[in-house]
Structures are given as structure tokens and as C-alpha cells.
Amino acid sequence: MRIAVTGSNGRIGRYVAQELDNAGHQVVGLDVQHDTQAKGGQLLVDLTDAGQVYGALAGCEAVVHMGAWANPGVVPDTRTYADNPTGTFNLLQAAADLDIRRVVSASSNQVYGFFEAPPLYAPVDEEHPCRPVNCYALSKTAGEQAAEYFSRHKGLDILSLRILGTRTPDEIPGDIAKIVADPASAAKLLWTRTDARDAAVACRLAVEVDAVESGPYNIAGPRVVLDIPTRELVERYFGDRTELRDGLQGFESPLSCAKAKRVFGYAPRYAWSVGVEHLEEDGS
Secondary structure (H helix, E strand, O other), X not given: OEEEEEOOOOOOHHHHHHHHHHOXXXXXXXXXXXXXXXXXXXXXXXXXXXXXXXXXXXXXXXXXXXXXXXXXXXXXXXXXHHHHHHHXXXXXXXXXXXXXXXXXXXXXXXXXXXXXXXXXXXXXXXXXXXXXXXXXXXXXXXXXXXXXHHHHHHXXXXXXXXXXXXXXXXXXXXXXHHHHHOHHHHHHHOOEOEEHHHHHHHHXXXXXXXXXXXXXXXXOOOEEOOOXXXXXXXXXXXXXXXXXXXXXOOOXXXXXXXXXHHHHOOOOXXXXXXXXXXXXXXXX
């Protein structure tokens, strides 16, 4: 397939572009800056400019939307909320008009609001209430609402991936050291890190699957990085504020990816933890 990848030169977007290229797809990278090392074709595109978006998507069969101001504080809140939802709307409108039926869009676990309050229950599925506590999370919530609109009224298949704590392989060891030093603060990302390579595979699987359910999908690493059982972590740091439900076993992440596994076969390969690294491409 000819697949447009927005934010293709970003920290995670470049892994997505590489994964799709390795799988034999024709990748068209869309970004605001050029990267001489990028795979596939590249177009300089401002997603807030609807005309540029239409031109860039012409001839594409699917879109993976990674382009956004990532995380709160990167730019002023007014720009985060002006640009992120506008870019998503422009992309979905162009996809609908150009008859591009499959869109995979990067949302965020931050829509759940764990930076301010623990989950209401664990494992956390996609039915958990959204409680955005910063402008970035609010912009991602707006993007999901736009996706729901275009799915319901325009017939697009749109999968919004609520990705948890994505890091590149070289970043994760440092993150683990910080989690070990301060597990209480690490609770806001559920003591979990998602390898960018697993996030990229999730995007590819979501693009390629035939039968699909539009809507949100949790994407996370397979386990907590601490060598402490997950139920013990939840009880210790969340207490009775979080209901422990059946299904949370061993060291698995409190963010359930059961829906993504059922619908498009997501099965993360890189189980990072204390003393266990996965810097090699084969995951060993």
C-alpha cells in the first residue's frame, strides 16, 4: 500500500516509517522538516494548512497520523490546542474526500488523566473515563472525538492508539533508572515503557488488518519495568483509590492491550525491566 505517515521524522514517527518500509509498503513521509536519513519519499507539509494536506494525501491508500506537538509544554498551550486538533481535522477531512478509508492516529494514554489521579480500576481498558489534565491531553481527546465523527458520519475506519510511555531503545535504560529511584512518581505512567519498535508494529498491524473496529486502542509494553508484581504496585501506590479487577497477573502492565490483541494481533516483543535490555533489533 501507499501509506502517508505524518510526523515521519519525529522520535516515534521514524520508527513507524521504517517498519512500514520494511514490510514492503510505499511510505510517503509528511513532516515540517526534511530528514536526509528518512526512508521513502518525503513531503514538507504543515498539517494546519488544509490545501497542503490534500495535496500530500493524493494517491495514498492509508494514513498513519503521528504528527503533533508531543507532550505538554513543548510549545505554548494555545498553539498545542490550535495546531493538534486542526491538523487532525484537516487530515481526516482530506482522507474522507479522497476516499482514503483507513487512518491510524496516535492518541495518548494521557487522555486518562493518570498524571493527576490514579486509574479508577485496573487493568485499565478503553472504557475507562477520559480525564485530561493538560492541554496536550485535551488536544488528543479532541482528536479522538473528531475521529469518532468521521468514522460515524463519513465511513472512515479510524483506530486511535492510546500509546503509553513510548521511548526509543536508547532512552529506556535511563528511564528505568529514574523509575527505580522514584516508583511513586513513575506511577503516572503505570511503571510501564513502550518500546518505539513495538509502537511502530502496532501502527503497521492496525493499517493492514482487514476487518476493524473504529475507536480507541490501548498500546503498551508487555510488563512493568520493576521486578515487583503489578498488583502489589497498584496496592502500594494507589491503595483503595483503584479497584483491582480480575485479569491483572504477574508483572503485566496495568494498561490492558487485550482489545488491540483481539482486533489486530498486537503482541509487544520488547519486555523491558530492571536488568533486562532490548537494544538489539531482534529483541534479544
